[in-house]
Amino acid sequence: MPFIETKNLSFTYTDEDDPQPVLHEVSLSFEKGEFVAILGRNGSGKSTFAKLLNLVLEATDGTITIDGKSVHAELSEAEIIDLRKKVGMVFQNPDNQLVATVVEEDVAFGPENLGIEPAEIRRRVDEALEIVGMTDYARHAPHKLSGGQKQRIAIAGVIAMLPDCILFDESTAMLDPRGRAEVMETVEKLNREQGITVLLITHNMDEAVRADRVVVIDDGRVQMDGTPREVFAKVDELFALGLAVPQATELAARLELSGVPLTPVEGADAVENWFNT
Amino acid sequence: MLKDITLGQYFPGNSLLHKLDPRMKLILTLLYIVTIFFANNLITVAILTLAAFLLVPLGQIPMKTVLKSLKPLRWIILFTTVLNLFWVKDGKQLVDFYFIDIYSGGIVYAASMALRVTALLAGTTLLISYTTSPIALTDGLEQMLSPLKKIKVPVHEFAMMMTIALRFIPTLIEETDKIMSAQKARGADFETGSLLSRAKALIPIFIPLFVSAIRRADDLATAMECRCYHGGTGRTRMNRLHYSLRDLFALLCFLLFMAGIIALRWAPLPAFLGI
Numbered sequence: 255m256p257f258i259e260t261k262n263l264s265f266t267y268t269d270e271d272d273p274q275p276v277l278h279e280v281s282l283s284f285e286k287g288e289f290v291a292i293l294g295r296n297g298s299g300k301s302t303f304a305k306l307l308n309l310v311l312e313a314t315d316g317t318i319t320i321d322g323k324s325v326h327a328e329l330s331e332a333e334i335i336d337l338r339k340k341v342g343m344v345f346q347n348p349d350n351q352l353v354a355t356v357v358e359e360d361v362a363f364g365p366e367n368l369g370i371e372p373a374e375i376r377r378r379v380d381e382a383l384e385i386v387g388m389t390d391y392a393r394h395a396p397h398k399l400s401g402g403q404k405q406r407i408a409i410a411g412v413i414a415m416l417p418d419c420i421l422f423d424e425s426t427a428m429l430d431p432r433g434r435a436e437v438m439e440t441v442e443k444l445n446r447e448q449g450i451t452v453l454l455i456t457h458n459m460d461e462a463v464r465a466d467r468v469v470v471i472d473d474g475r476v477q478m479d480g481t482p483r484e485v486f487a488k489v490d491e492l493f494a495l496g497l498a499v500p501q502a503t504e505l506a507a508r509l510e511l512s513g514v515p516l517t518p519v520e521g522a523d524a525v526e527n528w529f530n531t
Numbered sequence: 532m533l534k535d536i537t538l539g540q541y542f543p544g545n546s547l548l549h550k551l552d553p554r555m556k557l558i559l560t561l562l563y564i565v566t567i568f569f570a571n572n573l574i575t576v577a578i579l580t581l582a583a584f585l586l587v588p589l590g591q592i593p594m595k596t597v598l599k600s601l602k603p604l605r606w607i608i609l610f611t612t613v614l615n616l617f618w619v620k621d622g623k624q625l626v627d628f629y630f631i632d633i634y635s636g637g638i639v640y641a642a643s644m645a646l647r648v649t650a651l652l653a654g655t656t657l658l659i660s661y662t663t664s665p666i667a668l669t670d671g672l673e674q675m676l677s678p679l680k681k682i683k684v685p686v687h688e689f690a691m692m693m694t695i696a697l698r699f700i701p702t703l704i705e706e707t708d709k710i711m712s713a714q715k716a717r718g719a720d721f722e723t724g725s726l727l728s729r730a731k732a733l734i735p736i737f738i739p740l741f742v743s744a745i746r747r748a749d750d751l752a753t754a755m756e757c758r759c760y761h762g763g764t765g766r767t768r769m770n771r772l773h774y775s776l777r778d779l780f781a782l783l784c785f786l787l788f789m790a791g792i793i794a795l796r797w798a799p800l801p802a803f804l805g806i
């Protein structure tokens with residue numbers, strides 16, 4: 255049974271003057287332990303999809319099942335919180351998701367909301383900071399950290415709630431290359447070592463190729479779904495959807511156009527080999 | 532330039548005063564204020580003032596800083612001194628010069644009033660402002676006032692608001708700096724012109740600042756919701772405050788001191804010292 259399953263999920267922001275559906279019958283399922291990248295141009299509905307999975311928004315139509323429990327309007331507050339803690343979320347702006355003035359207090363925020371015993375919170379906070387490699391900064395003030403460090407604290411705050419799945423909504427978009435590398439390393443580590451299901455919304459193709467699976471959304475519909483090799487091989491289609499392809503793939507595609515016989519994937523491998531030697 | 536603004540007057544440190552539980556410091560401050568009003572003669576008021584200054588080394592705060600913080604008091608002290616000197620007509624008449632009459636009582640009154648005001652400010656700032664971080668103070672107040680939750684006082688909500696404000700003040704200050712630089716780069720002038728034109732020049736700073744603050748608030752609300760925030764009910768805390776032996780010791784010392792001061796009310800002191 256998939257960990258998260260959506261069937262014909264549709265959504266419309268009703269507070270608009272001219273309400274247009276943002277998601278059209280999205281049916282996707284994610285297995286436990288999967289690392290999925292979600293791509294799509296601005297306004298394609300990725301964040302909306304994420305907020306639906308986190309129960310911040312309520313579906314207009316269709317169903318969502320998380321860990322065998324279906325999401326519906328009559329859930330009690332306790333049930334909503336129980337589902338929310340299974341699917342953590344890390345946002346784009348590192349400044350706007352940290353609540354406390356001390357790093358460890360911030361990491362403790364989630365578990366505190368869940369009403370966990372102080373000693374257990376302490377244990378979880380220490381462990382979460384250890385996993386993201388921020389133990390030395392436990393007593394620091396968040397506003398004095400770098401962007402990448404802040405995002406790692408935000409990740410620690412989510413890990414401390416012991417989620418099964420973490421959604422990253424463009425969490426590296428505001429970071430410099432170094433911060434981006436720090437965060438991506440943490441994301442991969444969580445997936446590999448902690449077995450956490452990762453849904454990574456991104457505009458960065460070089461991040462997407464590191465996933466097990468890539469889903470492309472456009473105009474609220476699923477357009478492609480497959481391994482990075484399968485998806486990125488369709489260079490023309492991706493361009494038509496307003497997306498770029500990873501640099502190595504693009505290079506290979508251009509080489510092929512100019513008569514060098516390489517499939518994009520072989521090209522990627524060739525370039526990688528070339529860099530590694 | 533805006534970066535230098537510090538929150539309150541907190542002086543980070545590891546002294547005995549810093550280590551006291553914020554709740555105990557609040558209690559001691561209240562007791563101290565009560566004691567000041569109990570002191571009814573020049574000697575006890577002087578002892579209280581001296582005691583406040585004894586806290587300076589205990590809190591490892593530079594004396595200069597403390598004296599500087601007392602500076603604004605000079606006008607109040609001057610005003611009350613003058614008032615007391617000329618208006619109080621107790622005790623022996625010392626000066627009789629046309630309309631200036633000064634009595635011994637006036638001098639005693641003026642001196643004790645000046646000392647009282649100094650003691651009040653020095654004592655409370657040392658116990659609270661200098662040695663308690665705003666966040667510890669918020670936590671202390673929240674825990675101390677938590678019984679009020681029973682009568683529906685939103686104690687947790689206020690504490691949460693305080694925490695978020697403290698968390699975002701540095702971020703917003705940084706943002707103001709950025710916006711100011713951006714507007715300066717476009718030729719905005721904040722430093723010259725009349726007061727009115729300078730105030731007007733601030734509008735292009737405040738509007739983007741407000742817009743961004745509202746945006747941040749919206750993001751933060753979503754992020755908090757995602758982290759299962761649902762108000763104060765059923766919420767636990769990782770770091771609960773605990774009174775330690777140190778706090779008990781401080782309280783005992785203070786109670787002894789307070790008893791001594793009150794006892795001095797009935798001590799056989801020269802009558803002219805009484806206020």
Ligand SMILES: Nc1ncnc2c1ncn2[C@@H]1O[C@H](COP(=O)(O)OP(=O)(O)OP(=O)(O)O)[C@@H](O)[C@H]1O
Pocket residue numbers: 267269270276294295296297298299300301302303
């Ligand atoms: N709170 C809202 N109210 C009304 N409409 C909204 C709201 N949030 C998003 N929309 C609209 O829904 C559509 C999808 O937005 P969404 O934020 O899900 O896109 P996205 O794929 O995350 O884009 P981006 O890559 O820019 O983050 C957009 O057309 C947007 O204008």
Ligand SMILES: [Mg+2]
Pocket residue numbers: 300301302423424
């Ligand atoms: Mg988005």
